[in-house]
Amino acid sequence: MWRRQQGRFRPVFCGVEELRRCRREQEAALRKARREQQLISKRLLREDIPEEAGGVAAVLGEAEIQQFLRQAQQGTEEKEREKALVHLRQGLQHPETQQTFIRLEGSMRTLVGLLTSNQALLQLEAARCLHELSHSEQPVVAEACLPATSYLLTYLSGHSSDFIELCLYTLGNLIVGSEAVRRQLLPQGIIPALTACIQSPHVAVLEALGYALSQLLQVKEAPEMIIPSILASALPQHVLRLLQPSPKLSPGVAVEFAWCLHYIICSQVNNALLITHGALSTLGLLLLDLAGAVQSTEDTGLELLACPVLRCLSNLLTETAVEDVEGQIEFGDERIVAALFILLQFFLQKQPSLLPEGLWLLNNLTANSPSFCTSLFSLDLIEPLLQLLPVSNMVSILVLTVLCNIAEKGPAYCQQLWPGPLLPSLLDILNSSDTEVVGQSLELLQLLFIYRPEAVQAFLQHSGLQALERHKEEAQLQDRVHALQKTALHG
Template identity: 80%
Template sequence: MWNRRQGSLRPVGCGVEELRRRRREREAALRKARREQQLVSKRLLRDDTPEEAESGCVDLILGEAEIQQFLWSAQRGTEEKEREGALASLRRGLQCPETQQTFIRLEGSMRTLVGLLTSNQALLQLEAARCLHELSHSEQSAVAEACLPATSYLLTYLSGHSSDFISPHQTVLEALGYALSQLLQAKEAPEMIIPSILGSTLPQHMLQLLHPGPKLNPGVAVEFAWCLHYIICSQVNNVLLITHGALATLGLLLLDLAGAVQRSEGAGLELLVCPVLRCLSNLLTEPAVDAVGGQMELRDERVVASLFILLQFFLQKQPSLLPEGLWLLNNLTANSPSFCTSLLSLDLIEPLLQLLPVSNVVSVLVLTVLCNVAEKGPAYCCHLWPGPLLSSLLDMLAFSDTEVVGQSLELLQLLFLYRPETAQAFLQQSGLQALKRHEEEAQLQDRVQALQQTALRG
């Protein structure tokens, strides 16, 4: 998802500030594209029995009369088991597109379903919530739109809990959190849903659910972390979330997740760490983050150390999450000399270089982080060379991927500008020959030529 970097680096006649401006413009465009891609994530939350999973939905297509009967039994059944059974049958039927269409055409069906969430019976609440999230992840636009009027009731229900927002029925909260996360991906969400959420007490409640400690419920936390992620991606009012302490809460949760890895308690960790990393990454791109003091809340070496603990865990167990962690590291170091200093003082350059061979996407992000460090000036470049960095960059120039090579050229240019001795070492290690293989590549020609000139002048 990071393969859209464009533009050329023309260092001849360009100052450092101009180079930095161009990098920031490219990254801004990249972040926008990334947020748009992240707004689609249809995740199913089902625990059907094997028998249900095998049966499929062919035999569960329900007609109007059957749906009405199930809703009537759920509302007015004389026995608790009868009411729960009726909703369970309806929920299984709502896994079928045909039943979903029939359900939304019935007058009052959605209102009845949401009303059942107010029941004082936990299992009945849970089945009603499951019905709602079966509807909310529908691929049919008409079904998703029919769910929108239910949002206000859902918000009222979720916001109506105690100040601790700790319901006795965690499975209900988990299912409702899932349903809300799906509704937040609707194209109407920025205008019709998110303003209502931000105008309620729900954001504070969400953050309480994500605060590490003995009350943290992993399943519930996962669902509301995704809710928070979609709200942040929509950029309706992220400053409000920052003033509510979102950065501080998510930073503490990141530390807690890294601690769980160190204690070998990382099973299923990726389910929570992915939305947490995305939330932090996207909040850090807010222009007003410093103005409201948000950045100060994360200026802690422990954040960088914890992130590297997670990166090592991903490398061994979940390589697909490496880009998420590296994107956060990029956003931490982009405008913060203090985070770059932490990276150097904790001797994390070599562990970062060890990630280069994983994939082209990872390589580009690693090199981008190193560019963030190098552009901070001569004192920072002194920590980057001498060392293994130059030989790693020469290896990167052997790649055919233009993104990897382009980012390598950018990093070399910064090193040559701030640490001229690097240029001589580059020449001595056959650097010009490494550049020659890219002289005919249209996207790289200008940067190759500029780097050759800088190296020879140095």
């Protein structure tokens, strides 16, 4: 989750242009914060549970590791060799065994030899041993796996979907485990390998691929060294294809690739290219599909997809004027706004922490588009929007920001905002102790006073000046309070 930047002291302002400038500076900080990425994590595939074999697997010493490797390499029966690798793999679940293994001379060479053998069961168990090593938090362990990376890439073009899935998760773990691994994987052709793999018909493979790609997109050097190459490949088109709403859309695959798209957009390398490929259209249709889904199912897992979809749309819209892309998605269609409010109601009931995600998108939709502001009136959505104010300070700030977007469009829009339930809501907010929430309400009042003089009289009649008084000594608010008092009393 992104964090809001702390508000800064700002000088007195009275004009609409000054209001707009100050608020856009604030929103620039918010947009920057929105691009914070998820924490990188690793995933572990384990089909067997050590406890089922009579207890937790023991830590292995050098002699035991050497014995299992020797049995796996020189055993007379395949089952015996496979069993030796199973014991080794279970031992490698312990960090102590991992450290011992990589220090042991020739151990990785032997394991890679088994990985490249012509016996499928031994290959699979050797790959599972590498997978355990890839899950280590120690970069030195990931770097010890360097000799295996080229083979893992090669096997992505194989025929066994289970084996390909295992290789992808292992590569995904290694990618974030060590910069040295990434330096080797790029010239080895990881991007072409992933591009070829994304055309797999197997859902499990695609989900694993989405994980590996998302790991690659999150590393610190991605914007400079990785994402330009990815954008030059066919991967973005395939990602968007896999996000197209259809009966065949896999939720797990969609979640993985929606986050991939989010990381690409956050890099700001070439978002215009994504829009050219139809990213806005795909995301808009996916938003409509999600709104329909939350109305017909109790599956709370839908928020896992809604979050990256909302972020992708929000961040794309910060860089491209809505008017410039209306032809790619029916942005003028009230369905988009209606769908977003369906999701907001769903979040309110099931996942309140995601409300800021939806409101941030609404903010970006209304910031530069009078038609979206009009949709809020035509669909009678101002009151449902105000009902979100008590949820949290962050939600309050974003709701007020959306209302400011509407108010700054001029007198006709302020006339529809006022009168109505807005005045009681703003008076309640002035009783708040949160400086940022109160500050945003002051900006909305300033716009209303400028464009809707009748609002001043109503504000005065409902003890608005007394509500302002409590904030006149607060350093971050006193100048704005003074400006608003001046406007209210002298016009």
